Amino acid sequence: xxxxxxxxxxxxxxxxxxxxxRALRLxxxxxxxxxxMAGELAAVRLLAPWFGASTVVWTNVIGIVLxxxxxxxxxxxRLARGEQPRRVLARLLLFGGAWYAAAPHLARxxxxxFLPEGLALDAAAGVVHWGSLASAIVLFLAPLVALGAVxxxxxxxxxxxxxxxxxxAGGIVLCASTIGSLLGTFGATHWLVPSFGVVAxxxxxxxxxxxxxxxxxxxxxxxxxxxxVLVPVLAxxxxxxxxxxxxDGERVLAEVDSPLQRVRVVERAADGWxxxxxxxxxxxxxxxxxxxxxxxxxGYYYDFFALPLMLAPxxxxxxxxxxxxxxxxxxRVMQGVRPPDVDLRGEGAEIDVAVVELAxxxxxxxxxxxxxxxxxxxxxxxxxxxxxGTFDLLVVDAYQNQVEIPPHLATREFWTLCRAKLADGxxxxxxxGSFGLGDPLLEAIARAMAAGLHEEVRIWRVPxxxxxxxxxxxxxxxxxxxxxxxxxxxxxxRLAAIALPGMQRRISPGAADAxxxxxxxxxxxxxxxxxxxxxxxxxxxxxxx
Amino acid sequence: MLAAAALLGCLPAxxxxxxxxxxxxxxxxxxxxxxAALAEPDxxxxxxxxxxxxxxxxxxxxxxxELHAARRVQPLDPLLAEWQVQLCLALRDADxxxxxxxxxxxxxxxEFSRAAVEALERDxxxxxxxxxxxxxxxxxxxxxxxxxxxxxxRRPG
Numbered sequence: 221x222x223x224x225x226x227x228x229x230x231x232x233x234x235x236x237x238x239x240x241x242r243a244l245r246l247x248x249x250x251x252x253x254x255x256x257m258a259g260e261l262a263a264v265r266l267l268a269p270w271f272g273a274s275t276v277v278w279t280n281v282i283g284i285v286l287x288x289x290x291x292x293x294x295x296x297x298r299l300a301r302g303e304q305p306r307r308v309l310a311r312l313l314l315f316g317g318a319w320y321a322a323a324p325h326l327a328r329x330x331x332x333x334f335l336p337e338g339l340a341l342d343a344a345a346g347v348v349h350w351g352s353l354a355s356a357i358v359l360f361l362a363p364l365v366a367l368g369a370v371x372x373x374x375x376x377x378x379x380x381x382x383x384x385x386x387x388x389a390g391g392i393v394l395c396a397s398t399i400g401s402l403l404g405t406f407g408a409t410h411w412l413v414p415s416f417g418v419v420a421x422x423x424x425x426x427x428x429x430x431x432x433x434x435x436x437x438x439x440x441x442x443x444x445x446x447x448x449v450l451v452p453v454l455a456x457x458x459x460x461x462x463x464x465x466x467x468d469g470e471r472v473l474a475e476v477d478s479p480l481q482r483v484r485v486v487e488r489a490a491d492g493w494x495x496x497x498x499x500x501x502x503x504x505x506x507x508x509x510x511x512x513x514x515x516x517x518x519g520y521y522y523d524f525f526a527l528p529l530m531l532a533p534x535x536x537x538x539x540x541x542x543x544x545x546x547x548x549x550x551x552r553v554m555q556g557v558r559p560p561d562v563d564l565r566g567e568g569a570e571i572d573v574a575v576v577e578l579a580x581x582x583x584x585x586x587x588x589x590x591x592x593x594x595x596x597x598x599x600x601x602x603x604x605x606x607x608x609g610t611f612d613l614l615v616v617d618a619y620q621n622q623v624e625i626p627p628h629l630a631t632r633e634f635w636t637l638c639r640a641k642l643a644d645g646x647x648x649x650x651x652x653g654s655f656g657l658g659d660p661l662l663e664a665i666a667r668a669m670a671a672g673l674h675e676e677v678r679i680w681r682v683p684x685x686x687x688x689x690x691x692x693x694x695x696x697x698x699x700x701x702x703x704x705x706x707x708x709x710x711x712x713x714r715l716a717a718i719a720l721p722g723m724q725r726r727i728s729p730g731a732a733d734a735x736x737x738x739x740x741x742x743x744x745x746x747x748x749x750x751x752x753x754x755x756x757x758x759x760x761x762x763x764x765x
Numbered sequence: 766m767l768a769a770a771a772l773l774g775c776l777p778a779x780x781x782x783x784x785x786x787x788x789x790x791x792x793x794x795x796x797x798x799x800x801a802a803l804a805e806p807d808x809x810x811x812x813x814x815x816x817x818x819x820x821x822x823x824x825x826x827x828x829x830x831e832l833h834a835a836r837r838v839q840p841l842d843p844l845l846a847e848w849q850v851q852l853c854l855a856l857r858d859a860d861x862x863x864x865x866x867x868x869x870x871x872x873x874x875x876e877f878s879r880a881a882v883e884a885l886e887r888d889x890x891x892x893x894x895x896x897x898x899x900x901x902x903x904x905x906x907x908x909x910x911x912x913x914x915x916x917x918x919r920r921p922g
Contacts, residue, residue, distance in 0.1 A: 287910055294917035334899040336891040340857055343892045350899035357906040519823070656826055683823020702796045713793020717822030720795055722830070758826070759856050761833065765826040 241381060245374050248313070248432045249393045250400030252370035255425040257404035258412065259320060259367075260285045262421045263360050265413055266324060268499040269464060269482050270331035271352035274624055275745050280353040281360070288361050292368015299369060300376035309373040310437035312366040317429030319363035324419040328464075330355050337464050345752045367429075371397050414479045414574075473582050478574030480620075485582045494583055496547045496575065506575070506619070507547030509583040514556025515710055516549075519685035521651050523711055525550040526557045528613045528647040530706040531699075534561045541611040541641065542568030543600035543629065544618030547579030551592055557708060566592040569603035571618075600629050601637070610643040616650035625652065627742035630665045634739075635672025642694040648673060650690040655755035656765025657681060657688070657725045661747040666690050666727045668737040679725040683717045722765070783814035795822045809839055816848060825855055843872060850878045859889040 263281045264273050271277050299308045334351035335344060371393055378389035404425075412421040466472050466486045473494065475484035481498045488495070495505040508516060515523045532538045542550060545568030558564045570576050576596040579585035586592050595603050600618050616638070618629045628634060638648055650669065654662035657679055669690055670677040678698045680689045691698050702719030706712055718724050737744070757763040783805060789798035795818055802814035812835035819827035829852050836845055846869050853862035862882045869875035 287907075291910055291913055291917070294914060298917060334895050334902075336895055339888055339892055343857065343888050347892050347896045347899065350896050350903060354899035354902040354906075357903060361906060361910075681824065684825075685823070709793060713795070714823075716793055717795045717824065720799055720819060720822050720824055720827060722819075722827040723822070723824050759858050761829055761858065761861060764830070 242378075244435060245378055245393070246396040248309070248436060249371060249374045249396040250403070251428050251432050252313070252316075252367045253397035253400030254404030254407070255316070255320065255400075255429055256285065256289070256364060256367050257401040258408040258421060258425050259360065259364065259404075261405065261408040262413060262418050262425075263323075263356065265418045265477065265482065266327050266359070266422070267331070267352055267355055270335050271348050271355070272499050273481060274348075276349050277352045280349075281356050284353070284356040284361055285364055288364030289368035292365040292370075293372060295365065296369030296372030300372050305373045305376045305380070306436055309370060309377065310433040312369050312373070313429045313433030313436060316363040316366035316370075317426040317431075317433060319366075319426075320429060321423045321426030323359050323363070324422050326359060327355075330358050331464075338467075346756070409479055413477050417477050418482075474578055476574050476578065478572050480572045480574075483572065483574050483578060485578055496578065496583065498572075498575075507549040507579065507583065509547065509549065509552065512556065513552045513584075515553060515708065517710060519682060519687075521682040521685060521687040521689055522550045522553045523714065524680065524682065524689045524691075525613070525615050525649055526554045527704065527706055527711065527715070528649075529554050529562065529564065530557055530559065530708065530711070531704070532559070532562050532612065534559060537563040537565060538612050539609065539643075540564065540566045540613040540615065541604075541607065542566065543603060543614065543616045545570040545594060546575060546617065547583040548585040548592070548594075549583075550615050550617065552584065557711075559707070564591060567595065567603075567607055568592065569595045569598045569600050571597065571599055573597045600626070601634060604634075604637050604641055607641065610641055611646055612643055613647045613649065614638055614642060616648070619653075624748060625661075625665070625744055627737070627744045628739065630668060630744060631737045631739050631742050632668045632672040635669045637672075639673045639675075639694060644694060645696040646694050647698075648690075648692045648694070652688050652690060653686055654688045655686060655751065655758045657722065658754075658763075658765060659688075659751050660754065661744065661751040662688055662690075663727075664737055664744075664747055666725075667731055670727045670729045670731060671736060674729050676729060677727040679727065680718045681723045683714055683723075783810050783817075786814035786818055790818050790821045809835075809842060812839065813844060816845075820848075820852070825852060828852060829856065843869075847872070847878075850875070850882065854878065854881050854885060857885060857888075859885045862886075 260281060263285075264278055267273075267277060267281070299305065302308060331351070334354045335347050339347070375386065375389045375393045378384055378393060379386055382389075408421060412424065416424070469489050470486045471489065473485040473487050475482070477483075483496065483498050485494055485496050487493070492511050494509040496507040496509075497505050508520060508522070510516060515526065517523070529538050529540070540551075540554065542548075545551070548568065551566055551568065554564060554566075573596045576585065576594055580587055585594070588594075595607075600616070616629065618626055620626050635648075642648060648669070650665070652662050652665055657663075662679065666677050666679055669692065673692050673694070675692045675694065676698070678691045680691060680701065681687075682689060700719070701715040701724065704712060704715050706715070754763060758765045783802065785801040786798045786805070789795070789801055798818045799815070802811055802818055805811035805814055812831065816828050816831045816835065819825075819831055832845060832849055832852060835842075836849065839845055846865060849865040850862055850869060853859075853865055859882070862878075862885055866875055866878060866882050869878075
């Protein structure tokens with residue numbers, strides 16, 4: 221670092237009378253930059269168990285960071301006029317570091333204030349936007365203002381100590397700060413959060429800032445007193461529980477922070493069922509598991525994915541592909557109902573490696589039994605583009621941040637790619653969370669699917685659920701659900717329920733789709749917001765579902 | 766992956782006196798049960814049967830559609846009133862549940878559902894309070910930040 225600082229300054233035509241001082245200044249600037257970016261990324265992860273990690277939450281956090289930095293820059297400029305900018309700098313670093321270390325411990329109380337626990341999705345949906353914004357303000361505005369003031373103070377420190385030009389000092393400090401930001405960005409996402417967790421990331425960033433503050437104040441001979449700040453910071457670095465606890469009658473079996481989300485497995489005491497939940501979860505889950513493979517019944521949409529297998533010709537090999545495999549719930553359902561003389565083979569893509577690892581440990585996802593091949597850490601579209609052969613069934617059940625469908629997995633081009641991977645007569649089934657057949661998000665995806673697949677798409681509302689299944693076949697008609705004989709009375713009864721008025725809808729491939737979802741423009745987030753707004757009206761009976 | 770654990774509730778406690786529809790729906794033959802309900806000459810029995818068939822098929826929106834239609838014709842039917850409370854509860858419609866509960870008066874079914882309706886109202890109230898608090902904090906912070914920026918720009922030294 222010292223040599224690097226000397227090289228950097230030498231390159232700018234400076235002598236380096238006190239290389240250690242220069243290195244310290246550069247390190248402080250870099251540490252503040254790194255802590256800012258690591259804090260920004262970890263902040264979303266800290267809030268995710270309550271508010272999710274949707275684009276809205278990201279926007280709120282980024283907005284607060286930018287607001288705080290703009291205030292901090294001006295405040296730092298003002299503080300730099302004082303007699304002892306280094307002492308002020310030390311105090312700000314200590315304050316920011318201590319607050320960072322404390323933030324995860326305050327998160328639960330803060331989130332509970334703005335998003336009471338126990339609310340169902342429809343009640344919580346209206347609170348998430350404002351709640352995440354208010355939580356970001358309470359938890360992160362103050363320390364980030366302090367960190368924003370660091371750069372002007374370091375510039376002032378540099379110019380006073382070395383009688384340097386302000387522009388030169390500013391350029392060097394900004395460079396160091398930005399390189400620090402770069403390290404904080406990559407370090408937080410790829411190393412700190414996945415390896416140590418959100419709490420330790422904040423604690424580590426806090427400790428570094430406090431250490432910078434202590435060292436910066438050393439010449440002021442206040443270090444021993446300031447070092448006392450380390451004591452509470454170290455205490456705060458102790459493990460803290462983030463995220464809401466399990467519901468009554470449930471216990472957490474495992475909980476991890478993956479690079480993408482917070483993931484946990486809970487077990488219901490009453491019947492031993494297990495659920496894999498991500499981020500905010502609310503009353504939903506990503507995957508379900510029951511002790512015995514087979515149909516889940518009730519409001520579980522996974523059962524419908526088993527229909528094509530149950531209708532497969534006897535003695536055949538049935539190849540199923542899963543985009544958004546999750547913990548393999550659909551696979552487990554299919555295994556339980558597989559006709560004995562049908563050879564079931566599967567390939568699935570799950571983008572979150574941690575989900576696959578937890579599923580193998582707690583939810584009986586096979587490691588590699590020859591029948592199911594799992595592509596962990598692979599995006600669904602990449603999987604589809606590169607997987608070999610065609611499928612008799614493609615299941616698309618991909619969500620990000622619990623409630624958002626990834627736009628690139630809903631466009632006309634994506635469904636065209638799906639068609640290319642379907643065998644003749646092959647089924648394409650997709651799960652879309654929605655509120656009724658008139659849901660704007662559901663309708664847009666169904667139209668894109670029909671246009672990309674060049675086939676009629678059926679929308680089936682799943683009984684006792686807010687989910688809908690989009691169903692189509694390549695070069696073959698989808699059978700009437702009321703007339704299907706799957707071999708399972710339970711599934712046939714649920715299919716028959718779809719035959720009632722208002723439970724299904726057909727979208728023809730020629731349906732108008734001029735403003736449809738394409739790779740160039742797929743405003744799924746806007747449609748999702750519209751869907752939630754409409755849902756509150758539907759649930760109150762003010763709009764037909 | 767967005768799933769929901771039976772979030773749309775369970776079947777109503779009371780069942781309609783329509784043997785044909787009931788039997789077919791219980792066997793999972795909902796289309797036939799629906800046809801049986803349509804064929805019922807008594808309008809009240811037919812309405813009750815249609816609601817129950819839709820409900821037992823998991824189509825709570827359809828059940829509510831039928832219920833609203835039936836209530837317009839039969840506003841005083843106690844079974845329909847009871848179902849309206851339970852349906853609103855299943856759909857988490859606090860306002861609708863309260864209105865239906867008030868319409869039930871002091872009937873035994875009202876006592877049965879009162880606690881659930883009040884819990885639903887409390888949830889709605891908690892959510893509203895939390896949203897109001899979050900708005901105040903957020904808007905207050907932005908206003909404070911704007912003032913701070915103004916003062917720092919106007920009086921930097």
